[in-house]
Amino acid sequence: MNKAVRLQNVSKSYPVYSRPLDRLKEMLTASRASFHNDFWALRDVSLDIERGTTYALIGENGSGKSTLLQLIAGILQPSSGTVEVNGRVSALLELGSGFNPEFTGHENVFLSGQILGIPRAEMEALYPAIADFAEIGDFIHQPVKTYSSGMMVRLAFAVAISVNPEIFIVDEALAVGDIYFRQRCMRKFHEMKRNGVTIIFVSHSASDIKSLAEEVAWLDHGKLVEVGTPDRVVAKYLAAMVSKDSQYREQHHASPAPEGAVHAPVEAPDRKSTR
Numbered sequence: 674m675n676k677a678v679r680l681q682n683v684s685k686s687y688p689v690y691s692r693p694l695d696r697l698k699e700m701l702t703a704s705r706a707s708f709h710n711d712f713w714a715l716r717d718v719s720l721d722i723e724r725g726t727t728y729a730l731i732g733e734n735g736s737g738k739s740t741l742l743q744l745i746a747g748i749l750q751p752s753s754g755t756v757e758v759n760g761r762v763s764a765l766l767e768l769g770s771g772f773n774p775e776f777t778g779h780e781n782v783f784l785s786g787q788i789l790g791i792p793r794a795e796m797e798a799l800y801p802a803i804a805d806f807a808e809i810g811d812f813i814h815q816p817v818k819t820y821s822s823g824m825m826v827r828l829a830f831a832v833a834i835s836v837n838p839e840i841f842i843v844d845e846a847l848a849v850g851d852i853y854f855r856q857r858c859m860r861k862f863h864e865m866k867r868n869g870v871t872i873i874f875v876s877h878s879a880s881d882i883k884s885l886a887e888e889v890a891w892l893d894h895g896k897l898v899e900v901g902t903p904d905r906v907v908a909k910y911l912a913a914m915v916s917k918d919s920q921y922r923e924q925h926h927a928s929p930a931p932e933g934a935v936h937a938p939v940e941a942p943d944r945k946s947t948r
Contacts, residue, residue: 676759677840677871678722678745683754685715685740685895714740715895717754722888724760724839727862727872729886729903731910737895738875742766742844745873760839760871763789765829767844774818778809778828781817785832799835806857807831827854834861841865843874859884879907 688709690696695708715737722728730738743749744756746764771788772781782803786796804813807827812820820828833841862885865872876882882889882903889906891899899906 675724676721676757677724677726678720678759678873679755679757680718680720680741680744681755681757683715683718683741683744683751683756684713685737685744685749686711686713686752688712713895715744715751715892718892718895718897719754720890720897720900722871722873724871725866725869727866727885727887728874729882729889730873730875730892731877731882731889731907732892732898733914735894736892738892739766739844740895741892742842742873742875745840746842758840761837762840762842763833763836763838764842765826765833765844766842772817772825772829775816777816778807778813778820781828782832786836789836791836803828803831803835806835808854823851823854830858834865838870840871840873843872845875845877879911882907 688696689712690699690709699706699708718737718741730741732738740749742764743766744751745758746762746766747758748764748766771785773784776784779800782800783793783796786793786799791799807813807830809820809824809827812824813828817825817828833843859881862872866885872885874885886903889899889901889903890897891906891910899909
């Protein structure tokens with residue numbers, strides 16, 4: 674089978690309650706009465722991702738990109754539709770997800786192995802390479818709660834790439850990395866591509882998408898807008914963002930943005946993912 678991931682008419686909704694009491698009332702009525710509104714994070718998304726493809730997701734914050742990655746990773750289940758994943762998945766999603774802040778980095782490496790179903794002996798063999806790639810020195814023996822965001826992503830990325838995934842999922846985590854570490858990660862991405870690993874990633878960086886991705890999907894308010902080559906989809910997305918900014922300035926009588934600032938929506942600041 675050539676499909677690493679297949680999504681068919683996938684939708685994901687979350688109940689939104691106006692008051693905490695409404696949640697309790699719905700529980701007491703055994704859901705016979707509804708006291709919530711549905712927020713649809715994704716609506717009827719269908720995608721086929723070929724094995725060995727590097728696939729990017731682009732879109733504004735809140736467009737459903739992170740939800741889609743979590744569905745592929747198996748963290749969430751769809752409200753409707755089907756998600757089919759063929760291969761061993763390693764995911765680097767929210768910064769520090771899967772880590773126990775009270776445990777040391779060393780202990781969290783083996784905790785991650787347990788979560789992924791990797792035997793202790795195999796993780797023992799992988800540990801030297803993980804510690805070497807993370808390059809956080811003696812901090813690997815300190816509690817993770819003492820780590821900076823950069824140290825956290827170094828260790829999380831080192832673990833994620835070292836477990837020999839067939840499908841590697843990344844959600845903006847590299848935005849917090851320094852230039853030196855990002856360059857090492859980019860080289861690792863290219864190495865994984867050569868080895869036939871399917872890579873699915875979210876980024877607001879047009880340059881990263883164009884240098885890495887072979888195909889791009891653009892999401893907007895949970896709906897699939899466009900799928901195609903990086904040059905075509907990124908250009909359309911940028912044009913839409915420029916148009917949206919122009920409309921905002923007209924409505925709010927704002928002064929024009931500085932020259933070159935139209936590209937701001939696709940260059941993420943150093944921050945944690947908030948979507």
